[in-house]
Amino acid sequence: MKRAILAGALTVLATLFVPAIAYAHVTVTPGQADVAQELVFNVSAPNEKLVPVTSIKLLIPSGVSNVIPTSKDGWTITTTTNGDNANPEITTINWSGTIPVGQRQDFSFSAQVPGQATELDWKAYQTYADGSVVHWDQKPAGTDDATGDAGPYSVTKVIDDLTVSNSSTGPNIDFGLVGSYAVAGIALVVAAAALALKRR
Numbered sequence: 001m002k003r004a005i006l007a008g009a010l011t012v013l014a015t016l017f018v019p020a021i022a023y024a025h026v027t028v029t030p031g032q033a034d035v036a037q038e039l040v041f042n043v044s045a046p047n048e049k050l051v052p053v054t055s056i057k058l059l060i061p062s063g064v065s066n067v068i069p070t071s072k073d074g075w076t077i078t079t080t081t082n083g084d085n086a087n088p089e090i091t092t093i094n095w096s097g098t099i100p101v102g103q104r105q106d107f108s109f110s111a112q113v114p115g116q117a118t119e120l121d122w123k124a125y126q127t128y129a130d131g132s133v134v135h136w137d138q139k140p141a142g143t144d145d146a147t148g149d150a151g152p153y154s155v156t157k158v159i160d161d162l163t164v165s166n167s168s169t170g171p172n173i174d175f176g177l178v179g180s181y182a183v184a185g186i187a188l189v190v191a192a193a194a195l196a197l198k199r200r
Contacts, residue, residue, distance in 0.1 A: 026056065026136045028122035028154040035160045036115040038066065043095075046104035049128055053099035056107065057125040059137075060091050063114035069093050070108040113158045120156040 027044045047053045060067055067090040069077045075097035081088035099105045113120065123137040132149060140152040 025134075025151055026124040026126055026154075028058070028124070028156065030156065031154070032157045032159055033113045035117060035158055036112065037158075038110065038112045040070075040108055040110050041156075043107040043109075043124070044104065045099060045107070045124075045126060047099045047101055048134075049130075049132070050101055051129045052101060053105075053126060054129050055094060055096045055127045056105075057092060057094045057127070059123045060089075060093065060111070061120040061122065063118065064111050064120060065089055066110070066112045067093070068110045069095075070110070072097075072107060074098075075107075113156070116158070117160040118158045120158060122154040122156065124153065 025046060025048060029042050029044070030039070033039055043056065043058060045053065045056045067079075069079065071077070072095070075095050078094045078096070079090045080092045080094075082091050093107075093109060095105075095107050097105075126134040126136065128134075135150045136153050138150055138152045140155060
């Protein structure tokens with residue numbers, strides 16, 4: 001009975017503290033940006049097989065502009081553009097080099113995100129020396145749902161802070177108060193579990 005009480009308390013605490021995470025093994029960060037913000041994105045690529053990685057290809061989401069890859073010693077960087085106007089925008093970045101077994105590499109590029117709230121889906125393709133390609137282009141499901149040669153992509157949320165702060169819709173939530181209630185609730189759960197154990 002005591003073990004059941006402790007297990008219940010730990011389950012409640014885990015629910016309160018463990019956030020839902022969208023996993024992607026080739027990840028692009030940050031996960032949030034302000035509208036029209038110019039910033040540097042980081043692409044993290046681990047080698048998860050027993051042969052070297054030879055290239056990483058990243059698709060640039062529509063609306064992302066002024067893309068400039070950062071030079072990286074030992075790597076060849078190539079890009080493709082839409083080519084449909086006088087000022088073509090980069091649509092893909094490809095890094096070619098070697099990531100040895102059991103190691104990882106970070107790549108970066110600067111860019112400007114769209115001028116309206118949206119979500120940017122960063123689809124990537126990881127090629128290995130044996131010719132296999134892992135497709136990080138699946139919709140995130142909230143769990144580490146990578147299977148075989150496919151897995152979820154990273155997402156950057158473009159937020160319009162001005163719209164959010166001035167919005168008249170929805171309840172006016174005091175998150176500081178919510179945090180206080182959460183802490184009080186956690187304390188109550190722990191106290192109840194301790195009291196139940198003491199009585200037994």
